[in-house]
Amino acid sequence: MGQEQQPGRRTLLGAAVLGAAGVGAGALGQGTAQAADASGAAGKGGGRGRHGGHRLPVPAIVAHRGASGYRPEHTLGSYQLAFDMGADVIEQDVVSTKDGHLVCRHENDITGTTDVADHPEFAGRKTTKKVDGEELTGWFTEDFTLRELKTLRAKERIPGTRQHNTLYDGRWEIPTLEEVLTWARKRERGHGRRVWLHIETKHPSYFRSIGLGLEKPLARLLRKYHRHRAHSPNFLQSFEPSSIQRLSKLVDCPGVVLLWTADSQPWDFVEAGDPRTVGDLIKPEGLAWMAGFAKGIGPLVDLVIPKKADGSLGEPTTLVRDAHAHQLVLHPYTMRNENTFLPTEFRKGSDPNAYGDAFGAFQRYFETGIDGIFTDNADTGLLAAEDFRARK
Numbered sequence: 001m002g003q004e005q006q007p008g009r010r011t012l013l014g015a016a017v018l019g020a021a022g023v024g025a026g027a028l029g030q031g032t033a034q035a036a037d038a039s040g041a042a043g044k045g046g047g048r049g050r051h052g053g054h055r056l057p058v059p060a061i062v063a064h065r066g067a068s069g070y071r072p073e074h075t076l077g078s079y080q081l082a083f084d085m086g087a088d089v090i091e092q093d094v095v096s097t098k099d100g101h102l103v104c105r106h107e108n109d110i111t112g113t114t115d116v117a118d119h120p121e122f123a124g125r126k127t128t129k130k131v132d133g134e135e136l137t138g139w140f141t142e143d144f145t146l147r148e149l150k151t152l153r154a155k156e157r158i159p160g161t162r163q164h165n166t167l168y169d170g171r172w173e174i175p176t177l178e179e180v181l182t183w184a185r186k187r188e189r190g191h192g193r194r195v196w197l198h199i200e201t202k203h204p205s206y207f208r209s210i211g212l213g214l215e216k217p218l219a220r221l222l223r224k225y226h227r228h229r230a231h232s233p234n235f236l237q238s239f240e241p242s243s244i245q246r247l248s249k250l251v252d253c254p255g256v257v258l259l260w261t262a263d264s265q266p267w268d269f270v271e272a273g274d275p276r277t278v279g280d281l282i283k284p285e286g287l288a289w290m291a292g293f294a295k296g297i298g299p300l301v302d303l304v305i306p307k308k309a310d311g312s313l314g315e316p317t318t319l320v321r322d323a324h325a326h327q328l329v330l331h332p333y334t335m336r337n338e339n340t341f342l343p344t345e346f347r348k349g350s351d352p353n354a355y356g357d358a359f360g361a362f363q364r365y366f367e368t369g370i371d372g373i374f375t376d377n378a379d380t381g382l383l384a385a386e387d388f389r390a391r392k
Helices: 032-039 076-085 120-125 163-168 177-191 204-209 215-224 241-248 267-272 284-291 319-325 358-366 378-390
Strands: 060-063 089-096 102-104 127-131 134-138 197-201 234-238 255-259 296-299 372-375
Touching: 060 076, 060 378, 076 089, 076 177, 076 378, 089 177, 102 177, 102 215, 177 197, 177 215, 197 215, 204 241, 204 267, 215 241, 234 241, 241 255, 241 267, 284 319, 358 372, 358 378, 372 378
Parallel strands: 060 089, 060 372, 089 197, 197 234, 234 255, 255 296
Antiparallel strands: 089 102, 127 134
């Protein structure tokens, strides 16, 4: 995504180890798992990523929509590159097709991430809808069968910022979640290490309202691929707490509640007339409530370290300490290399699309004791995490 959008990005929970193979076969990120194994905890939050005897390296690096800093997001090409880099976890967002298949897209609006506008046969599908209170005009996954969606090709979402990624426009299809699960199983068998996934339900109340609920199809797929247990290598996340509550009754996978700005409300709260805001949820009583059905939270990075008026980082909040007190892990979102996304003190030069001092920014967030972080640039994150551990 460009700027972070209301329940459009995500983050999540850590609690797993990548096994004896460490973080990956490539040079990037080598030693991450070894460092965590040697200490049992790395950094202030070390050890908090444990669930049922498994743990992620701390801090863990979650590949946001795959290696989306280098490939069009949510494609098998993006996921494969993140795997090759050695990402600790790889994220998928899931939405539904007209015929009930779960596909990996950041939003059900596919106008900006596919070539659908170039298909005259689908011109009549363009429409205006209200999704989670926002009026949108474009093409939507729920108006297409899977067979129809498979005729489209993915493209770079922010070509003005990531022009180099447009080289890969048209190369990959929209993957189904089942295709991703098959891909992960093959990688596990071929490389001898587990492939951890972070799966988010997108707009679950909206999809439920049109008869295409996400939770039951997701649970069926997880059971089919034997990924439904507490120790299975995946986490389930959502901006709607009720979606995590529903999933907790269907599978045993650890759930994560994603959190936007302090003054925002989860959409299911809006629909239910629940007056609580994210600001209420990050207070001790809100954290205690979430700990009753979730294992972690995925806060916007600004909830961990607020920004000043000039865009530079201020002083950390007490969120990390408070969440850890309730046995919740934190994987904030989202770190990116480009100047335009970095706090002002870590920008370099005047080109907003050039890389800034992402390593420096990673260190500031790691120093708060977070258990991991989502990033579009997993290679940068893995090296930054190694640097952080080396100083401990």
